[in-house]
Amino acid sequence: MEYDEEFLEKVRLVASKAGLDEEEVLRRVEQYVREMKGFVKPDGALSLLAAELNVNLALPDEHPSYPVIKLDKLVPGMRKASVQGKIVRMYGVLEYVNRSGEPSERAEFKIADETGQIDVIVWSKSIVDMIKRGELKEGDVVRISNARVSERFGRIALHLNSGADIEILSGGYEDLEVLERKPLKVSEIYDKEGQEVDFKGIVLRIFPVSEFTRSDGSIGRRSSMLLRDGDGGTVRVVLWGDKAKLGEELVEGSTVLLEDVRVVIRDDSVELHTTPRTKIEVLEEVEGEEREFEATVLYKFPVEEVGIIWKRRYIDLLIEVNGDLDVLRVWGEKWVSLLESEVPPFRMRIGPTYRGEDGILVLSRSGEIEILKRIPKEIPPLIRKLAKKIKYRRMWIGESSDGLREFRGTVVYMSEMARVSWHCPNCGSRVEPEYGRYHCPNCGELERAIPLLHLTFLIDDGTGLARIVAFRDKAEAILGMTTDDVIRRADELGEATHSIPTEHVAEKIVGKEVIVRGRATYLESGIVKLILDEMEYAEPKEEAGLLIEEIKRLWLGSGSNEGNNG
Structure with a gap:
């Protein structure tokens, strides 16, 4: 067939817009004409093809009237x-x-x-x-x-x-200043909510992939991992979609570079979420410090449980290796159950390991534990205090950085209510109760949800304020009530949000000197937040001695009293 120039110009337009060769467009036009047995002319066939390819056949104006907009x-x-x-x-x-x-x-x-x-x-x-x-x-x-x-x-x-x-x-914008791309630290991303940033850090912990059903019935996947930057700041990274599986391929202790992760702020805490354009690169893969070594276990910390839905348990141990003391963290139900049944002191073979949060030694996912010998000796009571001093670094609140910390201060405020938040059993997102049912932003309507009890209080040590957040059994211990007790009491009070007053606790605790231990994070508001691991009331004599030593260090300097007998 022969076509005029106007028709061929439209063919070129369709080919350009659809990413096809002009010959392919003409072939498909002629096929349409044959199939329609002459009832459709080439112009009509081209229109049908353009509609099929979602191409607008209107020829572009050679002199568009739309000005360039800044x-x-x-x-x-x-x-x-x-x-x-x-x-x-x-x-x-x-x-x-x-x-x-x-x-x-x-x-x-x-x-x-x-x-x-x-x-x-x-x-x-x-x-x-x-x-x-x-x-x-x-x-x-x-x-x-x-x-x-x-x-x-x-x-x-x-x-x-x-x-x-x-x-x-050709050319232009030579003087345009483009910000240099560089990985940011945790402290640098708090003011970048909603923006995409680059981040480099060491993988401290990897959480398993989970599936959830969206409101449209489709299946979603996500996992998460905890990273630490070069300054010691830690951040949770949420991996969505296909990137959720990448977490299973990473090795704890490896250094990774994340490009274009979105900053999400939740309750003064910062998270990084992947997007379809996020890239993850392993810069350095670390198998572990030592493949295998022997250690003596001197003290066992209580078993801790993390996660709302996909709960994982770990146990921290004070160990002695060649005369040096260290804290070892062990994850995994198999090894936690094994260690729960053992009474210190005992000898074991472990490995491989890597250095995790705050320099704590962590048994890697491929690690093994073998109990070698049970030692028939009694551990001195002071070992317990020594273990806590090694695991939790005692600091002034005003000087604290992120990490496992111990603070001593006066309780100056207790939240008026202890609250129960509800979470989706499929994806873990926070949900809202509505007339006996729950609504998840990811999974839609739910018949049940998982409760999470929490309360907060503030302590002041003279250098700054710390907001202490107690979850689950820690909150139950402070309240003297179980989560079920709190929910029942809230129902009796007609509290739809399942919150109860805390006056009975505030009367006992506000104004008291306490020692708190847990994971501290510096918030954008200038307050330090500590997720509570344990709390005890301060012993005046012991704390006075520690305070005197700290004052000497700060004001007199080390060694300034040598030779001074009074």
């Missing part, structure tokens, strides 16, 4: 927007499942002009193919036309559908 002037809802800028970050092609449930591809990049930066999401197959072929890359200066403007994660974003165009320009 990035800081874009407003959600704009259509056919034209912008110009430099690609400062190319995320590449990302796979996703479209509304039909079929696998598809999109691309994402970030452009900048002198007024700011925005994300660009590419749905157009032809532009996606340009990126796949390397024809559109980081550093290119581009003009984008016919783009749609929306809000995405609270920020402006451009969407390029099949009707959008992108043109690579």
